[in-house]
Amino acid sequence: MSRIETDSIGPVEVPDQVYWGAQTQRSLINFAIGKERMPLAVLHALALIKKAAARVNDRNGDLPANIARLIEQAADEVLAGEHDDQFPLVVWQTGSGTQSNMNVNEVIAGRANELAGKGRGGKDPVHPNDHVNRSQSSNDCFPTAMHIAAAQAVHAQLLPAIAELSSGLAELSARHLHLVKTGRTHLMDATPITFGQEVSAWVAQLDYAQRAIRASLPAVCELAQGGTAVGTGLNAPHGFAEAIAAELAALSGLPFVTAPNKFAALAGHEPLTSLAGGLKTLAVAVMKIANDLRLLGSGPRAGLAEVRLPANEPGSSIMPGKVNPTQCEALSMLACQVLGNDTAISFAASQGHLQLNVFKPVIIHNLLQSIELLADGCRNFQQHCVAGIEPDPQQMAAHLERGLMLVTALNPHIGYDKAAEIAKKAYTEGTTLREAALTLGYLTDAQFDQWVRPEQMLEAGGKG
């Protein structure tokens, strides 16, 4: 069964059971590209905007009160997830997001008309453009929805997930603050470090990344709404921009304000680019953490084997008993995706032409994917990897014992050149540093004991 819906191009047949109208149906036909749907978070943010706009328009006398109430009721249903199947459009559509904006306008109008007893869809008594889209354009709605969806995802998903991973690592660091092991630079043996110190670097890297993400949020909380088509605000009343930002802040609990320059808010995407930069920084940090842990966990017999990662599942379909660092692999793969997304976002954001950036759907698709991957990735990594990490103190002690760079502690006593000679001799002859030092006659047994003390080489001022 189908019904006929119309738009300015003409009539279109739509399935009877759907709420959407002609423009959504046209988009489905004209953009059968890929499987990437417009993220639900953006569609819900658009519904929030429609609700806020209905309230402001009602207060201003720009919408009949009964129409505003119907819009609000239908928008609330969308926000409650009752109509998620009514948003079938893909990312690869108009660059302004007009078709997704119209999808939301049509679904809210279509449901509102049903609530009014007029049957599903249509334009009476609630019109998708004249009423639901009142005082708005896709050009200000869609970037506003992008900012709302991004800010909500960062606050609700990402920041708590970073905090979870960070506190897991901080606990690991605190538990092993004094566990001395070999430090490595250029992947080669270096002077000693404690496991706690090594892990503390990862905590600090995460902290830096979350600060970079937080720093971008005030600009993300500036909204384009009220700029309408080109930033001038045509067809929106005076004060609409400020009023709807306040309404959206009250509805969402996030500190949204109106953007100081609407021309830039439509034409450029620097705030989201800067958020993407924060996500990139986080991806860089988690990549380093995942890589370090897979190196430290390598083995178990022929690798570094200084930490044991949890054995969550059999690693191999052919090699019995093999366990792989699968959590590190998943985390580092998703970091690659985030780095790629950042490149796509940067390129898309740089492509604004005159009054409008028309790469908006690809920006928000990539940004929300990055936020989701990083949030899920951090939480998953904490729960299925970090929480079960056990260092191997024997293996760390054995590496330390055999390590040659303890010789660095002798620099202040016998000088770099003699210390280097000791290290080279020990390495080429396969002896200990002590044996080489005594053979060369550069120090006594007692002096070696006094000067080469790994536990005293762990902080500034320590010199054996």
Ligand SMILES: O=C(O)C[C@H](O)C(=O)O
């Ligand atoms: O959809 C709109 O409101 C405007 C459209 O993006 C346009 O500028 O042509």
